[in-house]
Amino acid sequence: MKALSYLNAPFWLMGVVGAEKSYMKNPIIGSERLNKLGLHRKRVEIAEAMANSRRSRLARVVPDEHRAFFDQNGYMVVENFLPAEIYEKLLMETAEKTFAAREMRQGQTVTRMTPLPPEVLNANPGIASAARSPLAKGMIRYAASQGGQPHCFMQTVIAEPNKGPKDPQTDVHSDTFHATAKAWLFLQDVGEEDGPFCFVPGSHKMTPERLEWEYENSLSASADNRSHHASGSFRIQAEELDRLGLSQPVRMAVPGNTLIVADTHAFHGRTPSERPTTRAEIHWHHRRNPFLPWTGLDPVSLPLIREREMNLFLGVSDFQEKHMKKPTIWRDVGDVKLRSEAHI
Template sequence: MLSQILGLIWKIPKWIIELLSWGKSFKNNPIIGNYWLNFFGLHVVRVIVAHTLFRLRLFLLSPIVPSEYRREFIENGYVLKKDFLDNKQFSKLAKELEQFEGPVREIIEGTTVTQRIFMDHKEQERAPEFKALVKNQLLDRLMRYCSSKNRPPLFYIENLCNYENVNPRPDPQRDLHADTFHPCVKAWLYIDETNDKNGAYIYVPGSHRLSRKRLKWEYKESLEACKKGRKRSSERYWDGSFRVSKDDLSEMGYQVKKLSVPANTLVIGNVYGFHCRGEALQKSKRMTVWMQARDNPFNPFFTPFPRGTARVFEKVWRRVLERLDRGKINSGEQQNFYGRLSRPKPTQVAD
């Protein structure tokens, strides 16, 4: 009994810190997942405050990015730029990534196997073309702006292997969803073209913006997410990445868009907007440089030291990944190995 009380006392500050930062789990945090607090609007207040601060930071960072990109990001929720690198540079990068050997994390999600290599600054030293991409001024500025935190993102090489795993579970990434309650970005530089065969990225333009209907939906979902056990209508509600139904989408007036893009296209998406991995029609693979930038949405400031802050985040994230690895490897969801990403054949890119 005493140990339970002490355990609870230790956990309360942790729950409060999560509440005041990026915590989103309705299951693991009893404050975030409290029905009555959400009945009186806790979740909706978090959404509104996070979005207000995001827009303020975007406004302050606007001088670092040309206006056409800002407009596209604010209106649609994503930036899409074809022919991002010149052909020669892209060709060299694609070849380097095909041949790169590093620590691979292979994660099973339904029938999909996702292979990722976390490209921290040490790994980048062994990949000169990748390092040049990280230093690309436009990419750097776009990511610092779109994240609203003035910080370069975490970098990975990602290789998506469709129908690689024979598993009756559906891939949760194929359902339209918002990653979390606050704006944050993920980005992809596509090494392969995307199409129906390998599953293009799906995004709902404009769904990153707050509207009365969206807030009403957020409120409804937050109460749903507080339900326990059998009352919960979907196993994914508890984690705070709300899934959205077709009926809800049309109720909110949104249209779904499939972003089938050629190789060498950069997409930066605000993943508060609804999105998902498109269905792949056949066994296939697609490789990207994958970038992620998530930060405390309630910190009104952005860093004045982009590089130094990125290094700190990289170090912390490496430790978090190692901790997450243990649980996922034990549950059979993940395996780690050192080597190349498995690819059917090198990507052909014209010089």
């Protein structure tokens, strides 16, 4: 390691007490010696205790039946989420209009992100009804064990099984070491052959077996040749699930207008699609510092930032690419239809 690298030590230390997860980028988090002494294990244990405390204060906004199902399984499923007339309006708004979008490719899959700033939401009341749904936000906050403003955008997943290498998101994995949430409101039926979301029920629970598995992986993650695994998004094999006393992933083929909310600290993934498919959805994700004792004080909820956070993120990414030589994975494809073909 170069001597000048140690100037980053304060930032590495800040990462340890924050949401930083990369074993490659942060040599403290990636230290085999410190992880043998229990650094990763202790981060996981403290984050789990804080998540349980915050969830107890967020529970009142989630209907009892959904909360009970989540506590047992780690996800929630709500069919016919929007009233029929609002869902139809949403489909009409997303059928022919064009929206400013970005795309990234991961192997055989292109993901399109369509930000939803206030001017887009205010011009499209159907989309706004979904994106601003108090029930959806409440469920997402509970799953993430965090208050504040979930990031929301329209997402299109385009599977091209005859192009490129394997999509890394089809490996069953955990997003990070602590509770965090993603949610999808599907704008079409998702069949068994359409590459549906899959999830390992109950894998959000930090059992002694899961904690030991986390410890074992922390010792070698920094040298792992799987880049996502080395970045702290641990991959898991089918036989390892058996060893942890977990079932194999459940494939979630669902009708349109179904909302799925999941704690993606649990094991999950995209099911590989054997034929070309295009799937559109309203998508949320919610991740904050796992060691915060409070559920409020979220800067993203401030009036000048709320619903503009994705465009602000993209603006910063573009600046870093242009002036700091830090490439961004999100390529600008201009104004496109939600379900158009891939442009990268």
